[in-house]
Amino acid sequence: MNYIIDKEWLLKNFKDPHVRIVDCSFSLADPKKGRQEYDQNHIPGASYFDLEKDLSGEIGEHGGRHPLPNLHEFIEKLEQAGINESTTVIAYDQGEGAFAARFWWLLQYLGNEKVFVLDGGFKGWNEGDYPVTSEVPAFNKAAFKPNINHDLLASMEEVRSVSDGQDSNKILIDSREERRYLGLEEPIDKKAGRIPGAINKPWFEGLDAGFYKPAEVQKQRFSGINPSNEIIVYCGSGVTAAPNYLALKAAGFEKVKLYLGSFSDWISYPENKIE
Template sequence: MMFVKDREWLFNNLYDSNIIIVDCRFSLADPQKGKKEYLESHITGACYFDLEKDLSAPVMEHGGRHPMPNLEELIGKLESASINECKTVIAYDDGEGAYAARFWWLLKYLGHKNVFVLNGGYKQWLEAGYPVTADIPALEPVKFHVELNPGVLATTKEVEEVVQYRPKDCILIDSREEKRYLGLEEPIDKKAGHIPGALNKPWMDGLHSNQYKTVEEQKQRFSNIDVKSKIIVYCGSGVTAAPNFLALKEAGYEKVKLYVGSFSDWISYAGNNIE
């Protein structure tokens, strides 16, 4: 797999100074939990990035529940964590895949070429009996030369145009579970339903037992979508759409964008319809 590394690979390269490991564990139900767990134990050498404090901007009227972070601030934090374009970066969460994929996607947006998600996350690392510690690493600050990659980011305006004109070569994918997509249940956002015309491909179908499915299995998941299509993925707040973005790239789809604001941004505009 191109964007996912297995735990054996990381274990064999654990003390390579060109590899930076990033702990992205987080709980939407308890925002302090991830950092607390990191301080208790983490993969040896890992630093911590928080979904809401580091990988998102504060919530405003528009932009969704996990808005795009301020890029200057994010780059500063990456540089402090010894991350630049020369380092290989491995991000992990507890194994659910979404938080590490958010970090992975942000680095892809900044033009980083060698960033990966750890398959199985911390849960399977522990199960394998691999080294963990409570020690916080001392990381040497570096300079990150960013080459922004705007081709992976979909704006609200782009999504509005897809909804209005319904181009045949552009597909919207809703990554939430089916009952939220259908509007039968909405535990978080103020409105229920989905962006008009979107297909439903629940993000969790791309993983099995905390592991990303194989490339062949991902191709099978998306087999009803032409590989040449332009695709915009979204979810509730742009976080759980990131695993679908990664899975689509693994399956060979090249024209994939993430709508960071997602459904929570879409419904913040009074004029936007929902199905």
């Protein structure tokens, strides 16, 4: 199934009372920037979800730099935005792709399969000279009944079994840029390198100026992977792996999991090896 929506579809449907829009604008370099951009201008009807305040939990010894959020609090925020488990939801960011994909994955994990990512994000929307507003919407509170899809989330122990060669039917994909994958540089995490056995498919190679490349191109990117294998994607903290997850689904891969804690969680266990 294609979970990527174009701006023309959203332009026709953004006033539909059954559609909800979520702005996930964020900057890792300036955590306040996303909210400021939303307050200045956003797609009419869009609610704002912050990567660190809403889409991630508190950082602990394990779990990585952007751990799974408190699901009770996240669901409460969804309900306040008028979103339940069957609402059609369109998520976008400023065009980077990663933050909207993170939200998309979280809603999929909670059991909402009618969540999509806006291709090109807010940048693409603006290029179409489509309507924007600074008005913050208010909705009647919804009742979200989660149905957790555990098959979407890979645990550290599962990743370790793949890395150790105990589970040869699974593939590990490192979504970071090549220099970090090779351990030549590490600007964020305390250790450099990769999870042993992982192959490198940089997440940004699946996009072109914020727009996802066609499904046939995505299939070509992952052509060396057997579709019958289970795939586990990771990055530094589970954010930029999400666009790769989405690209794999668009390419027709069914068995895909996200290692949410990713490399920052992996290195929090001293016994885990680094390649």
